[in-house]
Amino acid sequence: MHNPPLALYIHIPWCVQKCPYCDFNSHGLKSALPEKEYVAHLLDDLAIDAKRVGDRQVDTIFIGGGTPSLFSAEAMADILTGVKERVNLATDAEITMEANPGTVEAGKFAGFYQAGVNRISVGIQSFQPQHLKVLGRIHNERQAENAVKQAHSVGLPTFNLDLMHGLPEQSVANAIADLKQGIALNPYHLSWYQLTIEPNTPFYSRPPELPEDDILWEIQEQGHALLEAAGYHQYEISGYAKAGHQCRHNLNYWRFGDYIGIGCGAHGKITDTQNGTIHRTVKVKHPRGYMEISRPYLDTENQVEAQDLPFEFFMNRFRLVEPCPIDDFTALTGIAIDKDVHNALSDAEKQGLLHITDRYWQVSAKGRRYLNSLLSCFV
Structure with a gap:
């Protein structure tokens, strides 16, 4: 990772x-x-x-x-x-x-x-x-x-x-x-x-x-x-x-990068490579609460569950026209391409929503038009 x-x-x-x-x-x-x-x-x-x-x-x-x-x-x-x-x-x-x-x-x-x-x-x-x-x-x-x-x-x-x-x-x-x-x-x-x-x-x-x-x-x-x-x-x-x-x-964002989020209701995503985990943060939403000194700025923090990572990765990455290197999936999520992910990718390819080579995935013109259909393969 x-x-x-x-x-x-x-x-x-x-x-x-x-x-x-x-x-x-x-x-x-x-x-x-x-x-x-x-x-x-x-x-x-x-x-x-x-x-x-x-x-x-x-x-x-x-x-x-x-x-x-x-x-x-x-x-x-x-x-x-x-x-x-x-x-x-x-x-x-x-x-x-x-x-x-x-x-x-x-x-x-x-x-x-x-x-x-x-x-x-x-x-x-x-x-x-x-x-x-x-x-x-x-x-x-x-x-x-x-x-x-x-x-x-x-x-x-x-x-x-x-x-x-x-x-x-x-x-x-x-x-x-x-x-x-x-x-x-x-x-x-x-x-x-x-x-x-x-x-x-x-x-x-x-x-x-x-x-x-x-x-x-x-x-x-x-x-x-x-x-x-x-x-x-x-x-x-x-x-x-x-x-x-x-x-x-x-x-x-779309390449599944990390980001610190500060300010009212700001969202963040931070990778912890030591523990092999990804965390999402949300700050206190209302300005009054956010600027109240007795309260922490952080409202919630959640570790992204392993079963949710494929959808989160593809939901972001498949917004882009550029091809996605296959190696990025494991490097950025910390999980392997298992049978479920492989089957979802194959299904998307059969529907003409995705092009697959031995090195990358790329959303087709049809996939860009029907992005929700493409993403539904990974739900």
């Missing part, structure tokens, strides 16, 4: 208002933002987790939310300075921060870049007023375009646009128009994913009318062709990037 690459996820839980489709741990801001207090707790949380990873190098950082761009550039600088004091951060670390166009005034990206952020992910979702309203987004088309222009102007080495499709009452032409507008802004990376209705969201209790399956498939077919023609190559289910601009942090 080998130690995989290590990443750090930092969760900022606040946003201006909660979007009706969002099932992330986010909280609408009702009072002043407790920046200094929260940053101090984040760094104390990290100091505890840092003891578990020793001098292992942290290759990427992702600051997600919520809406991290509500924080000041000074707060981001304090976070990243504190991180460098507590863990062995790679000199070429990719450091990503999510941003909402409605919270980024002129010049703010320059401050984040100066603070150490070298990759911004701009959550646009749509450029069209009717869809922005339904999705509960606080920005408009002009703010979205201005945010992207800022990202270009400050010299960020790479940045991402987040766009959604399959929106309520969306037509094929409408979805492709959104995508064309995103491509025209010339980002280095585009996350283009389908809206799904998640439990415990307003959309789940009051479902909007979504496009029929044939429309959704036509959107995906046309959108994929458009992105590829524009030089954005698909490397995972919803990730498209220009050459050299794949999101390294996300790649670490």
